[in-house]
Amino acid sequence: MVEGTSAPIKIAARGVERHFGADPGTAVHALGPFDLDVAEGEFVCVVGPSGCGKSTFLRIVAGLLRPSKGDIELYAEASSETPVAMVFQDYSIYPWKTVERNVSFGLELRGVSKKEAVERGRHWLERLGLADFAKAYPDTLSGGMRQRVSIARALTVEPEILLMDEPFAALDAQLRQVLQDELLDIWQSEARRTVVFITHSLEEAIVLGDRVVVMSARPGTLVQSVDVPFARPRTPELRARAEFNDFKNELWQLLKGEVEHYMEAVRATGATDGGAR
Amino acid sequence: MSDSPQVVLRRTASDAEKNPGATARRRRMIEVGLAILGPLVFLGLWEVCVRNDWWLDGRLISSPWEIITSERLREAEVWEAVWVTTVRMLKGFVIGTVLGLILGVAMGINRYARAALNSTLTALYTVPKIALLPVYLLLFGFDEAPRVYMIATVVFFFVWIYTMAPIMAVPMGYREAAASFNATGWQMFRHVLWPAALPQIFVGLRVSAGVAVLMVIAVELILPRDGIGYFVNRGRELGLPDNTFLGVLLAALLGIVFVGVVRQIGRWMTPWAPEDNSPGQI
Incomplete structure (x- = not known):
């Protein structure tokens, strides 16, 4: 989408690398050098084998971690209070806060009064079907509902850039599809902002993304960036089309070799993924 | 595309990422140093106070x-x-x-x-x-x-x-x-x-x-x-x-x-x- 469109660049990553550990004997080269441009309003999905550093990359974009080399620039409106928000895979909504207070958390940290923050969160609570659970504690909710809380929390701060780190990975297949469809609808109808979405699922990447970025086995570098050839607005029925499966197979051919490299590395060293979690 | 003023957020390596080994060593040294320094400061204050009869009476209290x-x-x-x-x-x-x-x-x-x-x-x-x-x-x-x-x-x-x-x-x-x-x-x-x-x-x-x-x-x-x-x-x-x-x-x-x-x-x-x-x- 970057080529051929006039949308300005929102995220520019140049030569980003990350190494973990100080001791040269055990240090791990987790990521890069990795380059990526993401345009304003673009939905980019990043796929790659386990441990390829895709989550590490996202955490660097979010500012949770610094790169070892290279840099990333994010372009944000000066007036933006919270330009970047992130949805995590798990363990990130607080059991000691009610659903509505979890959702208003980001605004409360910005100094918005509790009352106003809850009020501003209500829209997203309703949009994600959480209105009836506003006063419930997360532990009483199902996994799918909890991830909806996490998404509502991120959207409530009205970020310009939304980062999503395998948000549906812990859900069962049906629920996963339901949440994909909901996110697709929300993004296409009213939350059309820049998104970087990490996933293991090619199907998820194709349904949601304008573009799929395929990363290599560790240390993750760019294998290929492929535009998703399906017009918007998309509907969930896209999954049933023959072209959908053809495109998925095409991507799998790109990814397969990298997954095999990863498996060889696992067999050779016994090491699994980079432990970025 | 908007014309409103923009800011650039940069994610870049700090010294800690550029020299992880030196950073880890320095951190360790600071920790050990503080662990020794803390008690030394406490004992030092005690010593000085007793010797000068500030707050603590040297006849009753040993340094x-x-x-x-x-x-x-x-x-x-x-x-x-x-x-x-x-x-x-x-x-x-x-x-x-x-x-x-x-x-x-x-x-x-x-x-x-x-x-x-x-x-x-x-x-x-x-x-x-x-x-x-x-x-x-x-x-x-x-x-x-x-x-x-x-x-x-x-x-x-x-x-x-x-x-x-x-x-x-x-x-x-x-x-x-x-x-x-x-x-x-x-x-x-x-x-x-x-x-x-x-x-x-x-x-x-x-x-x-x-x-x-x-x-x-x-x-x-x-x-x-x-x-x-x-x-x-x-x-x-x-x-x-x-x-x-x-x-x-x-x-x-x-x-x-x-x-x-x-x-x-x-x-x-x-x-x-x-x-x-x-x-x-x-």
Whole structure:
């Protein structure tokens, strides 16, 4: 989408690398050098084998971690209070806060009064079907509902850039599809902002993304960036089309070799993924 | 595309990422330095105040330098007192820990044991332990036993609570995985409940270790016969401030060493448990 469109660049990553550990004997080269441009309003999905550093990359974009080399620039409106928000895979909504207070958390940290923050969160609570659970504690909710809380929390701060780190990975297949469809609808109808979405699922990447970025086995570098050839607005029925499966197979051919490299590395060293979690 | 003013957020390497080895070494040096510097500053202030008669009266209060250069340190009596106190404290600690573990495990596993004992133990827990001393003297005579049992009692309550609570909190998923393999009660305990609770149990043991030192000195002050507490007390009675402060310093050292040992044992026994998840600052 970057080529051929006039949308300005929102995220520019140049030569980003990350190494973990100080001791040269055990240090791990987790990521890069990795380059990526993401345009304003673009939905980019990043796929790659386990441990390829895709989550590490996202955490660097979010500012949770610094790169070892290279840099990333994010372009944000000066007036933006919270330009970047992130949805995590798990363990990130607080059991000691009610659903509505979890959702208003980001605004409360910005100094918005509790009352106003809850009020501003209500829209997203309703949009994600959480209105009836506003006063419930997360532990009483199902996994799918909890991830909806996490998404509502991120959207409530009205970020310009939304980062999503395998948000549906812990859900069962049906629920996963339901949440994909909901996110697709929300993004296409009213939350059309820049998104970087990490996933293991090619199907998820194709349904949601304008573009799929395929990363290599560790240390993750760019294998290929492929535009998703399906017009918007998309509907969930896209999954049933023959072209959908053809495109998925095409991507799998790109990814397969990298997954095999990863498996060889696992067999050779016994090491699994980079432990970025 | 908007024309409103823009800001650029940059994500880039800081010195810590460019030189991870040097950063880790520097961090370690700062930590060690601070760990040494903290007590030195405290002792230094004490020394200066005593010498200049600021706040502290040099006739009544010894300075750290006077304490460590004191002739008394070379006398066998001092080291005998340290030995007596250490042995007494360890006996009490071991007895209290064993009893605390037994009841903590039983009550963590079995709801009936919990129902039967919880209110009684909670009631006893709230009794000031020093108030038990006269009772113990009646029950166990006037020799070593009541002294050791006083320490054991305090340790027991901490270990009991810090064992029962984490066993009860072991997540259902851990239990069910073992249950699905038809684990026996003992296997469930040995492979799941005990290791899951152990890191928390060691938090309790560290707390108890500190309290054991506190308690042994308290008992020795109240029942003066021997040990560091007696040494402290006699210093006061005979007007030998050196004695008193040397005793206090020895008790503090005993505390540091004992808590450190318990902590290290905990690290060896729970290699899977991260002691520190924090990045160093909030």
